[in-house]
Every structure is written in structure tokens, then in C-alpha cells.
Amino acid sequence: MPPTRTAVRPSLSRELVADRALEIADTEGLESVTIRRLATELGVTPMALYWHFKTNDDLLDGLADRVLDAVELPERSGEWAADIRAALVALVTAMRPHPQAAHRVAERVMAHPKGLELTEAALSALSAAGFSPEAASYLAMQALRSAVAMVTADQVDDSGQTAEEREAHLRRKQATIASLDPAQYPAVVAHARAMTYCGDPESLFALGVDLFIAGVRGLAEGQRR
Amino acid sequence: MPPTRTAVRPSLSRELVADRALEIADTEGLESVTIRRLATELGVTPMALYWHFKTNDDLLDGLADRVLDAVELPERSGEWAADIRAALVALVTAMRPHPQAAHRVAERVMAHPKGLELTEAALSALSAAGFSPEAASYLAMQALRSAVAMVTADQVDDSGQTAEEREAHLRRKQATIASLDPAQYPAVVAHARAMTYCGDPESLFALGVDLFIAGVRGLAEGQRR
């Protein structure tokens, strides 16, 4: 019965495949996203995926695009600091559920309509703040990278591992730091707990945004001094 | 004549292998650093490298450590802003020749004596600035990520390619941006040139450092208000 064939295995689409790939990336890391692995999970031949994606790289782009698809564009207020903050928060919010994919997402920003909207908002805000095109461009890119930094801040490194592996890694790391010579690295040893466990992710997230905004504000004041 | 055997192929060492790996990473990207490829270049069996490195991951750690080895530790001045700036500049200076390895280097900072020295300087400076252990730890890590961002700023994405490929990619990107609808993305189109070509890397580098310092200074003032 050919009509119910889709009940057995719904035919693939670029979005469907990319979403499955994103799930793999979230749980096991980006480098677990392979054509062959993905094909097996989708119950399909590796070659089937080549109809939807040119290469494995293209697949990873598709995965990143799914994250950008979810960006909810902020409305402009006209106040430059508020606008650039809103753009930054919008991007970070979309990326937070997918820290493992963050780097890829950043690379795709200029190739995606939502990414371009965010960049547009950032650039016009920075221009309004008085920065030259060169400075504004650099700061916009730095905002992008700050967003990646915020999103990946909890996990000490973004080597793709499962959640349990990463926790174990964190514990090992804290033990290592705590066992350092306090005479040689007093501040590091004193910060062992704070460096590895983040009690309140929300407040650190806010701190990251504030840091960037404060930096831009400081530079802007210097600029027009 | 066994004594001159070393003239044909000097015996391997962890540092020698890592340095060759770093060269490959610099010219062709991190993912071109494979055990087999490296073995071929060194005129040796793939398995020979397993004597010096446990896994391919360990090899990449070794490569990153070579970058950190070259860090020249700044002397402390006692003024916190100057001290954290000096630490940031020291790290960026060491990483700049190796942008492709920057991410890996950042991950190794807490596992390397030079990295620990930098962290020690950053944490004690941030404590002196009045930040809590949690905030200081977060800002120190953000400094690290800012450093990575600065180093990789020129190359639009860090997908490992040769220098020529990256230039071509840049040109293509500029063309793409320039061909966007100016009605929809006026600021982006206006910044097409500034976004893709960086006239003076030094000044942008300075801007990145200034941005971070200004941000920390702004937060510190808010903190003790």
C-alpha cells in the first residue's frame, strides 16, 4: 500500500535531516554528526543524504541554519545601547539550547536572513553610537563572538562529549586546580570552585551581555571625547 | 654506519612532532593534522607517533601547548587594569601567528604552566578590581575567549583552508554582501567593505583589547557604586 509508505519512513527533507543532525550535535557533539551515522539513524542509505546536502560541510551549515531560523528578531527602540543589547540577547537566546553548534552558527550569520537582520541592527546601532565603519564592523563581529563565548561558557571546553562525560571532566578539572601549589598560584587555587561550577547561569549570562555593552559604551565615550 | 643514522631521520620527540603538526595547522587548518598525514611527512609509520601521543586528541593538545610555551609572561605592575591588559596582550601575541590553533590553545590554558600564570594574573587583577570570585572567574574566561576572538577576527571563519582559499572566500563573501538588497539591509551593504577587508590589523587588535578593558572598567564602576 504505497499511500501509507510515508507512515513507515516519512520522506526526507533538508529541514528534517538538519533537525536530526542538530539533536546529535546537542547530545554528542558536532563531530558525531557524520553522514553515515545520520543516515543509519534515519533508516536510509548514506547516499540519500547527498540529495539534500552537497557535502558534510553543507550538512553542518544546514544544522546551523536551523538554529538561526529560531532567532526572534528584536524590535528597534532607536536607543543604540538598547538596540545592540536586544540583538545580542536574541542571538544568545537562540544559541543557548545548542552550545555545541554555536561556532558553526556564528559562521553562518552573514549567510542567513535572520543573521543579516541581527547584523543590520548591530551595525546601525554602532554607527549611531558614533563608530567608524571599520570600528563598527569589528565590534559587530566581536559581539557575535561574545555571544558564542557566553553560550559556551558553562562547558569548560566544547569538545563534543555526552553530558555525563562533560560533568566528569568538570570534576576532574576542579580537582586538578584545587591540587595546584597555592604558593605559586594563590588566586587560581582560591577560585577553583568558582572557575568550574557556575551557580546561577542566568546571572553570568547577564554579566556577559553587560560586559560587552559596557565595553562599547566606554569606547564610544573615548571616541567622541 | 649507525652513528649517521640520525642524519637521515633525526629521532622523534614530542616537541618535534608537535611543531610539525603546528605548521600543518597553520597552513592547512587543524583538521588536516592527522596522525597518518603527519607520519608520512615525518617519514615514519603512523604507529610511531603513538609512542609520543596517546591519541590524535593528545597530539592536538601537544600542538596547543607549543603555542603556550611561547607566551612571554608580563611583569605585574600592581595596577589592575594594566595587569589584566598585559596578560591579555601576552596571550594574544603568542596566539596571533597560529589563528587556526587558537581554540585548542584556549582549551589548554588551565593545563599549562604559562596558561596558569596568565590566569593567576587575570584573577588577582580582577579581584583587586573588586569583583566577586564568581564574576572574576567568568571575566577571566571571557578574556580568554576575547583573545581567541581577536586572533581569529581577520579570517571570517576558521574552517581550515589554505591562505589562497580563504582569500577567495573573502572575495566571494564581500560580493555576496554587496549584492544584498540595500533597502532591506542598508547598514550591512554600506559596511560591505569594512566587514570583509581589515586595512590595519594592528588597530583592530588594539580595539579588541580596549573593548575588553573598557567593559571590565565599566562593570567595576557599576560594582562598587
Place this chain on the structure above:
DNA sequence: ACCTGAACACCGTTCAAGT
């Protein structure tokens, strides 16, 4: 201590073919 050789289970990708 330091390196070789054979083997295994992965991987991306091309080409030709099926429906």
C-alpha cells in the same frame, strides 16, 4: 625505549543505476 606491520572499524565522496 622506540618503531614497524597487519588488521579492523570507521569516515566522506564519486559514479552508475534504479523507481
Place this chain on the structure above:
DNA sequence: ACCTGAACACCGTTCAAGT
């Protein structure tokens, strides 16, 4: 349009063995 099958050239890694 959408997918299969066989094949090729890579890859990391284990195990046993050589000197």
C-alpha cells in the same frame, strides 16, 4: 525527484612484534 549499491581513498586505533 529521490533514493540505492558498489567502490575508493582516506581516517584513528588495537594488537602483536621487532630492535
